[in-house]
Amino acid sequence: MDVRYYVQSVGLARHATVHVSVVDCLTGDSVIDNPIFRLGLKSIWDSTNTNDTHLESHIEHGLYEIDSAGTHNLKVLFGPHDAMDTPCRNLNSVAAQPTDVLLFSAHTHGFALGDSLPPTCSDSALAPNQYRIYGIGDGGLSPADQIRQYTDRTEYGVKAMYVIDKDSIYRGAGPAGLDTLKDGAGTPILDSRGRVQLSPTSDWRDSTHAFPRRQTSPNCSVY
Numbered sequence: 001m002d003v004r005y006y007v008q009s010v011g012l013a014r015h016a017t018v019h020v021s022v023v024d025c026l027t028g029d030s031v032i033d034n035p036i037f038r039l040g041l042k043s044i045w046d047s048t049n050t051n052d053t054h055l056e057s058h059i060e061h062g063l064y065e066i067d068s069a070g071t072h073n074l075k076v077l078f079g080p081h082d083a084m085d086t087p088c089r090n091l092n093s094v095a096a097q098p099t100d101v102l103l104f105s106a107h108t109h110g111f112a113l114g115d116s117l118p119p120t121c122s123d124s125a126l127a128p129n130q131y132r133i134y135g136i137g138d139g140g141l142s143p144a145d146q147i148r149q150y151t152d153r154t155e156y157g158v159k160a161m162y163v164i165d166k167d168s169i170y171r172g173a174g175p176a177g178l179d180t181l182k183d184g185a186g187t188p189i190l191d192s193r194g195r196v197q198l199s200p201t202s203d204w205r206d207s208t209h210a211f212p213r214r215q216t217s218p219n220c221s222v223y
């Protein structure tokens with residue numbers, strides 16, 4: 001598919017006509033199927049460096065899709081790379097103008113379900129031979145992602161968060177609320193920096209959908 005697109009990243013704006021082949025089959029999700037968003041997904045996926053055999057090198061990248069000045073002029077704003085970004089974290093700060101309307105966010109998880117996550121993905125030190133597994137359950141948005149999407153929605157009106165990993169593209173609108181984690185005595189649990197620990201309310205699953213990347217139809221090839 002050849003499309004005319006406009007991509008704006010931090011300090012960079014360019015026009016181009018390109019061949020788009022991120023998802024050879026339409027998913028039926030109007031956001032993923034939009035060529036502008038799809039091209040943005042391909043860009044952050046390529047930047048995640050998932051062909052590197054060292055999982056530590058699979059650094060998350062993110063973007064926001066915006067409606068520029070509310071004129072239905074869709075653009076993708078790539079999150080600037082942050083020195084603290086890891087295979088399991090990206091800052092994805094949004095460089096939107098005050099008149100821009102934030103619509104959706106997206107970021108990468110550079111793994112397949114069942115991969116052992118690299119050490120930088122652990123908040124606390126793990127014992128030898130201990131490791132964390134990516135995507136226990138069904139993959140997609142992590143609890144931290146759910147909290148971010150809740151904040152993005154309630155503060156900025158972001159409608160959904162998209163996550164792309166090696167298996168699927170996931171869409172989540174986030175939980176209806178956040179719970180405060182408490183210990184057995186009912187006291188809020190604080191993290192190492194003294195912040196109250198939050199968790200997404202369990203209804204987040206209702207807003208989550210997965211679109212498999214590995215299609216078997218002859219009209220759909222792996223991308």
Ligand SMILES: [Zn+2]
Nearest residue numbers: 141142145163
């Ligand atoms: Zn994530």
